[in-house]
Amino acid sequence: MPQPIVLTCGEPAGVGPELAPKALAAGVPFVFLGDPRHLAAGVRWQEVAAPSGSVPEGVLAVLRHDFPAPAVPGQPDPANAQSVIDVIARAVELARSGAAGGICTLPINKEALKRGAGFAFPGHTEYLAHLAGDVPVVMMLASTTVTPPCWVVPVTIHIALSEVPGALTPGALEQAIRITDAALQRDFGIDRPRLAVAGLNPHAGENGVMGDEERLWIAPLLAHLRDEGFDLAGPLPADTMFHAPARARYDAALCAYHDQALIPIKTLDFAGGVNVTLGLPFVRTSPDHGTAFDIAGKGIADAESVIAALRMAHDMAGRRT
Numbered sequence: 001m002p003q004p005i006v007l008t009c010g011e012p013a014g015v016g017p018e019l020a021p022k023a024l025a026a027g028v029p030f031v032f033l034g035d036p037r038h039l040a041a042g043v044r045w046q047e048v049a050a051p052s053g054s055v056p057e058g059v060l061a062v063l064r065h066d067f068p069a070p071a072v073p074g075q076p077d078p079a080n081a082q083s084v085i086d087v088i089a090r091a092v093e094l095a096r097s098g099a100a101g102g103i104c105t106l107p108i109n110k111e112a113l114k115r116g117a118g119f120a121f122p123g124h125t126e127y128l129a130h131l132a133g134d135v136p137v138v139m140m141l142a143s144t145t146v147t148p149p150c151w152v153v154p155v156t157i158h159i160a161l162s163e164v165p166g167a168l169t170p171g172a173l174e175q176a177i178r179i180t181d182a183a184l185q186r187d188f189g190i191d192r193p194r195l196a197v198a199g200l201n202p203h204a205g206e207n208g209v210m211g212d213e214e215r216l217w218i219a220p221l222l223a224h225l226r227d228e229g230f231d232l233a234g235p236l237p238a239d240t241m242f243h244a245p246a247r248a249r250y251d252a253a254l255c256a257y258h259d260q261a262l263i264p265i266k267t268l269d270f271a272g273g274v275n276v277t278l279g280l281p282f283v284r285t286s287p288d289h290g291t292a293f294d295i296a297g298k299g300i301a302d303a304e305s306v307i308a309a310l311r312m313a314h315d316m317a318g319r320r321t
């Protein structure tokens, strides 16, 4: 059995605190890292000193991290921003020391962290890569309830659309392919991952008529990597990559930019989607959704995604043990 997963609280004004107790339904060992005063009244929780600390069945294990301010649903308090960041860093230390099997992160609000604490990263993914020693990583979102699965990798992530053509370089695509291929083998037990690469332009450029990136460098790069042994399809027109027969032909789709990747997965499996960071020296998963301020505190947030994320982290940790 791997060590328990650390579930970070994320933005306390979001849906995180109400999802943590619901996540007990995952049936895998985990501990909530955050301020128990942010949990709803009536939640059964017990403080533990370490992730391995035991609590009775049905009780939320809490590694206490006191925040300066209470949590008001839907209204992030700048005073809490630094603690949100500190919780992530503390979870990483626990995972890296072996005290935890990995981390599963409840959503942060990027704007709140930037305004409240000058957070310099556009998301967990980039911050975790930094904490791990500025290692190259890849964001993958994985469906868990649709067949064939929809697993997607945005090669460029949280940047303006106007910056994508400049950021989507041969080096970036090659690195994403290598990291994804290695992680699908190591963490998901896929012997020879089948990867599909989307074009940047409509119709994957249609032989240069609608854009040149595919013809000039994406196709040659894929040919070169195929010679090395990678199982690669593409560059494919993105609009016809995600219907079921197309998805059956690959294990993961590498996409040029954030929305090209995330719209299909969140359309097909918003409830069950899991965000997983590939390439880190520790396990990290997350639900696919954000802080959902519009419904925070109402008790109606769906826990399926965080449950799937905890199970995936547990399975990944088991493979690494």
Ligand SMILES: NC(=O)C1=CN([C@@H]2O[C@H](COP(=O)(O)OP(=O)(O)OC[C@H]3O[C@@H](n4cnc5c(N)ncnc54)[C@H](O)[C@@H]3O)[C@@H](O)[C@H]2O)C=CC1
Pocket: 015, 106, 107, 108, 109, 110, 111, 124, 275, 286, 287, 288, 289, 290, 291, 292, 293, 294, 295, 300, 301, 302, 303
């Ligand atoms: N891993 C992370 O930390 C993530 C953080 N975010 C951040 O979250 C914030 C809000 O992002 P949005 O684009 O508004 O996306 P969002 O996922 O928070 O909300 C989009 C819509 O989905 C609904 N929704 C989200 N989670 C739900 C759940 N568990 N159950 C039922 N309905 C749910 C919301 O009520 C809303 O209508 C932003 O700051 C964004 O950067 C977004 C995605 C992931």
Ligand SMILES: NCC(=O)COP(=O)(O)O
Pocket: 122, 123, 124, 125, 126, 262, 275, 286
């Ligand atoms: N759109 C996905 C997202 O925002 C998740 O970001 P991260 O916090 O996991 O890096």
